[in-house]
Amino acid sequence: MxxxxxxxxxxxxxxxxxxxxxxxxxxxxxxxxxxxxxxxxxxxxxxxxxxxxxxxxxxxxxxxxxxxxxxxxxxxxxxxxxxxxxxKRRRTAKAPGGRVRPELLHVLDLITGAPALIMNHRMDVLAGNRLAELLYGRPLRALNTARHIFLEETDLYAGWEQCTFDVVGHLRLAAGKYPDDPRLASLIGELAMGSERFRRLWARADVRARAHGPKTYRHPLVGLLELHQENFSLPSESGMELLVLSATPGSSSADGLRLLASFAAEKRFDTEQS
The missing domain is CATH 1.10.260.40 (lambda repressor-like DNA-binding domains)
Incomplete structure (x- = not known):
């Protein structure tokens, strides 16, 4: 890779x-x-x-x-x-597993005012809270954000071009850490087959560490959401990170997240009543 x-x-x-x-x-x-x-x-x-x-x-x-x-x-x-x-030829790291501890799932449930999710080195979403599910507009199970950005839902990402740079740089870095991960190799092959932009960026061989910074979404229900992403590495969970997306207090994006949160509350209420 x-x-x-x-x-x-x-x-x-x-x-x-x-x-x-x-x-x-x-x-x-x-x-x-x-x-x-x-x-x-x-x-x-x-x-x-x-x-x-x-x-x-x-x-x-x-x-x-x-x-x-x-x-x-x-x-x-x-x-x-x-x-x-x-x-790489001397010693390769074993690709980490994908099981999320129950304690981490509980932490996600405690985060109610911001979308939060746990992601692995392949950019598979392993778990997320209700607000994250509403942000992406789909169940998080089986969601891979690299595939989502390049092949599925480009309109959601207002800063799409910058997102593509970040994704490819992260996957390059992951490929160097886990060169023998067949699922990572398969994902890279799928993206290369399906996206000319991915092929061009992959050929640059840029590497990027996933870091904190602005993330802007164009949400179909609440409009533009200008958020800030913080990444928290989970040391005992190799390759996993907790990502939290927050809005500036008092901003229109904060209002948008509150509106999304109200949808989450309504969805929970409907589920409990059914």
Whole structure:
């Protein structure tokens, strides 16, 4: 699903030669740095670096990886990804299971004023509260948000283009952590077959850690919801995160969430009466 050679090639092509002190020629035949240039700057032989990009050299040292990361200008997330890819043939992480502890389900039920859900590394929704179910307009069981964004319900996401960048970057990161996860490989194949945009973004080999930030939805019942997403890693539940989507107090989005919450209350009441 991902490999060290491909990651190095894409990162090398994005380095501005001038940023590392190399005079730029008027007619430069390659984008970014040449192989011999990055080899020189990182202190490795050209032959060894070529073998790295061809997938013929395995298990580079920590020092070599750190030197390459410095020349390539990698951020913390990309550095971690680079190191994981180099270790892939030595040791692979087992894909975590999908069972959510009852105590976590109870925590979800306690969150009543904001959509909240638990998601795994494949972006499968494993559980969610009633407000999250109303936000997505469907049962959360069997919902995969990557598939939802690319193949099913693009209109729900007001910031759709940014969402697609985030999704692909997250799946790239997951592929580096769990290269032997067949369900993850199947999902990536399905998205690549069904979405040209996914194929284009996947070829960029960008990696992104799922982080807090704004998330905007265009909800068919309550209109525009400008929310803030907070991600809480669940340390004892490998690969799982708790996501909570909140609105600024006093905002129209807060009013929209209250309206959705009233729908949730009505739905609960109808269920209890039937």
């Amino acid at each position: 991902d490999d060290l050679a491909g990651f190095l090639r894409t990162r090398r092509s994005r380095v501005d030669p001038a940023s590392v002190g190399i005079p730029t020629e008027r007619y430069r035949r390659v984008a970014g740095l040449r192989r011999e240039e990055i080899a020189h700057l990182s202190g490795v032989s050209v032959d060894y670096y070529v073998r790295l990009e061809q997938g013929r050299a395995t298990q580079p040292s920590e020092q070599v990886l750190d030197a390459l990361a410095g020349v390539l200008g990698l951020d913390e997330t990309e550095r971690g990804h680079l190191h994981r890819l180099s270790r």
